[in-house]
Amino acid sequence: MVVKIRLARFGRTNAPFYNIVVAHARTARNSRPLEVLGTYDPIPKRDTYDRSGKLHKDIKLDITRAKYWIGVGAQPTDTVRRLLSLVGIMEPKYRPAAPAPAAAAKEPVKK
Template identity: 40%
Template structure:
């Protein structure tokens, strides 16, 4: 049985509230779970201490038993110092594609040619 520490949504429409639960990976998102280990209220401010509440002892026990936290829960655990989160960094993501790089190179070449022509005209 694959265990996940994940979010189960509660609250009303447009007012989300999440329970952090340990559940079988095959169970529905808001369905059956084994134990509630915390909560997350995204409606509260980021500086509010009640925004994320974690039961550290239970979480450590479940991780020792093999439960895997989801990405969002792992982020909460890393902030609380309960787990290590690998830094995801993709420096190539922000770079333009090949066509855009070619267009930029052509534009730079035209600007350099125009500057050279202007310098030549000024020299004469």
Template identity: 45%
Template structure:
């Protein structure tokens, strides 16, 4: 019989006892790796566009949404819309300012649009 433990084998011990003695060495290395790889994830709100319309005819909604959710995910609040073909915008300025005060981060494109509409400096 081949022993897998570091302790000397005795005829009275079962194989379960041999496995138990070797398992005490393994978790120490695993715990250290788990502690190092733990990351803090912050919940951030983003102000960004959701694409609607059809092929070659885009239409965008301006929304406040969790930054981790997908582009077309469920928004926290609709803040307006933008039609690039007609060059038409409709923005809810008080709601946008409220989200910016809370700490929402606008995307680069949204930031440019808000500057043109003079909602932000």
């Protein structure tokens, strides 16, 4: 059976909070997972230890277990893949396109 790494939503209305979980692909979003790998808080907050006042989204993740599940063949969803690439576990799915090489001088079309 296919195993996925995905988000399970918790929290209240307009204040989401997600658990990053490993679950079978055909189970409900908030059903009991195989394992909870970490948490993700998408609401930006100020860091109490950083004086610059920048906002950040909180990602807590058990990196060794995430690497294990990816190595075993668990497929992350697009959102989880983005979070794992932010942490440095996976390569981003979408990379910015490299600029196309300049085309050689085109010859004018003769009629």
